[in-house]
Amino acid sequence: MYLKALRLENFRCYETAEFELPPGLTVVLGPNASGKTTLLEALYLLATTTSPRATNPRQLIRQGESWARVTGTFDRNGSPTTISVSLGDAAEGSSGKSVSIDGRMLASAREAVGRVQVALFWVGDLEVVKGAPADRRRFLNTAIGQLSHRHLDDLARYRRALRQRNEVLRTISDGRPNGQELGPWTRALVEAGSAITVDRAEYTQALAAEAIPLHAQVGGGAEELSVQYRPAVSADGDPSEEVIANAFYEALEARHSDEIARGTTLVGPHRDDLKLRVGTIDLRRYGSQGQQRTAALALTLAQARVARARAETDPILLLDDCLSELDTERAGAMLDLSAEHEQMIVTSACCPDPLGERLASANVVATGDCPMP
Numbered sequence: 122m123y124l125k126a127l128r129l130e131n132f133r134c135y136e137t138a139e140f141e142l143p144p145g146l147t148v149v150l151g152p153n154a155s156g157k158t159t160l161l162e163a164l165y166l167l168a169t170t171t172s173p174r175a176t177n178p179r180q181l182i183r184q185g186e187s188w189a190r191v192t193g194t195f196d197r198n199g200s201p202t203t204i205s206v207s208l209g210d211a212a213e214g215s216s217g218k219s220v221s222i223d224g225r226m227l228a229s230a231r232e233a234v235g236r237v238q239v240a241l242f243w244v245g246d247l248e249v250v251k252g253a254p255a256d257r258r259r260f261l262n263t264a265i266g267q268l269s270h271r272h273l274d275d276l277a278r279y280r281r282a283l284r285q286r287n288e289v290l291r292t293i294s295d296g297r298p299n300g301q302e303l304g305p306w307t308r309a310l311v312e313a314g315s316a317i318t319v320d321r322a323e324y325t326q327a328l329a330a331e332a333i334p335l336h337a338q339v340g341g342g343a344e345e346l347s348v349q350y351r352p353a354v355s356a357d358g359d360p361s362e363e364v365i366a367n368a369f370y371e372a373l374e375a376r377h378s379d380e381i382a383r384g385t386t387l388v389g390p391h392r393d394d395l396k397l398r399v400g401t402i403d404l405r406r407y408g409s410q411g412q413q414r415t416a417a418l419a420l421t422l423a424q425a426r427v428a429r430a431r432a433e434t435d436p437i438l439l440l441d442d443c444l445s446e447l448d449t450e451r452a453g454a455m456l457d458l459s460a461e462h463e464q465m466i467v468t469s470a471c472c473p474d475p476l477g478e479r480l481a482s483a484n485v486v487a488t489g490d491c492p493m494p
Contacts, residue, residue: 122197122237122434123464124164131182131189132208133159142466143484144196146459149468151488157468158243160488161439164466167193167204168239168437169263170220170230173246178208178217188212195237197434204233235267238428238436242421242443249420250404250413254394261395264424265324268431272320275313279390282309287385294384307373310389315366317390318352322360324427325350325395332423336399339422339455340415344399348420353392418443422458435463444469459483 123144129135134156149157166172166181175181182189188211194203205221212219213226220230227233248256266273286306293303329348336346354372356365372388373380380387397404397416404416421440428436438459444452444467459465 122195122437124193124437124466125196125201126194127160127163128190128192129159129163130191131186132163132191133181133183133189135159136183140486142464142486144464146456146483147464147466147486148483149466149486149488151468151470153470155488157470157488158441160486161241161243161441161466161468163191164193164437164439165239165241166191166206168234168237169267170206170218170233171263173241173243178212182209193237202236204236206230231270231273234273235270235432238267238432238434239439240264240421240425240428240436241439241441242418243439243441244443247410247413247417250397250408250417252405254392257395258391258393260420261321261324261393264328264427265320268428269320272317275316275320278309279313279317282306282313283386283389283391286310290380290386291384293381307370310386311366311369311373314354314390315362315369318354318356318365318369318393319360319362321390321393322350322352327427327430328420328423331426332419335422335426336416336419338458339418339451341451344402344412346416346419347396347398349396349398351394351396353389418455422455425462438462438465440465440467442468442470 124142127140127142129138131137140160149160151157162172162174162181172181186209188207188209190205190207190211192203192205194201203223207213207219207221209217216230218230220227220233222233222236249260262272262276266276286303289303289306325348332348333346340346354365354369356368369388373386376387397408399408399412399416402408402412404413408416418440422438425436425438428434440455443455456467
């Protein structure tokens with residue numbers, strides 16, 4: 122699958138812009154603050170219905186305007202599909218965002234997730250490596266969610282159960298006994314949480330298998346990457362939902378008094394994490410900027426490979442300013458990976474001279490009329 126055409130209306134700094142893209146390697150060149158990252162953000166929005174750098178749809182609307190729209194036409198084995206995301210006053214309903222596919226308005230934006238597979242590395246966010254555990258959970262949720270609507274449903278059920286269970290715990294903590302209402306929400310929490318834990322364990326195993334050799338390739342092979350899933354509920358190596366559910370119940374029972382005292386749920390996938398190391402170095406705490414960047418890039422490349430194997434479609438690889446801190450040899454090795462992707466879109470502030478020959482056959486898109494990032 123690849124993006125054939127992209128239209129932006131009042132999106133970020135673009136008033137109106139249209140781009141036509143072929144398969145293969147596309148390099149988006151332009152000075153800083155010219156809208157390069159915005160193009161990748163728009164494509165990510167079409168695939169996931171969310172932005173990697175905005176929490177509110179209104180933040181995506183051009184200053185002074187009340188609406189925005191992003192429309193992309195994709196080619197999948199010769200069959201076109203058009204996805205459109207409308208924001209603000211252009212959105213149907215009161216949520217501030219609506220999504221249509223081939224002109225049909227979807228009841229829920231979540232229905233669009235997975236129609237297009239993307240993997241994004243962008244220079245403004247290395248939080249998957251150096252950030253809080255929530256940032257790594259978000260990476261897992263997005264990656265797995267593009268591959269499984271069931272996983273998205275499990276996440277929604279888990280969040281609702283967690284929210285309601287915490288409310289009951291707070292009432293008990295405040296001296297208003299409400300214990301009989303805790304049981305149903307505990308069961309719902311365990312049921313959805315066990316499925317999430319299984320998905321994350323299986324996905325991380327597949328991700329690590331791809332990320333380790335990719336890290337050696339783009340990182341020069343000096344240090345070996347380690348990617349380990351650290352679930353809040355451990356089942357001693359048994360990944361079955363039944364075993365995890367039993368361990369979940371036991372862990373909740375063991376922390377019951379603490380949960381009542383604090384008025385919050387202390388056990389569950391909302392406290393999971395990924396452990397990332399190079400050699401013996403904990404990347405989050407002690408990794409250098411270069412080590413963190415290389416690891417984040419390897420995870421993105423690995424995400425694309427896992428998606429290809431599981432979804433049986435080639436994801437679009439989006440790499441924002443990935444060349445700036447790689448030497449010529451490693452940057453060249455990374456660009457060579459474009460041969461295994463139907464479409465790979467790379468942004469750069471300039472065309473590095475040593476890579477000129479490698480980029481000679483690439484499609485080049487220039488930005489520069491955009492006055493702000």
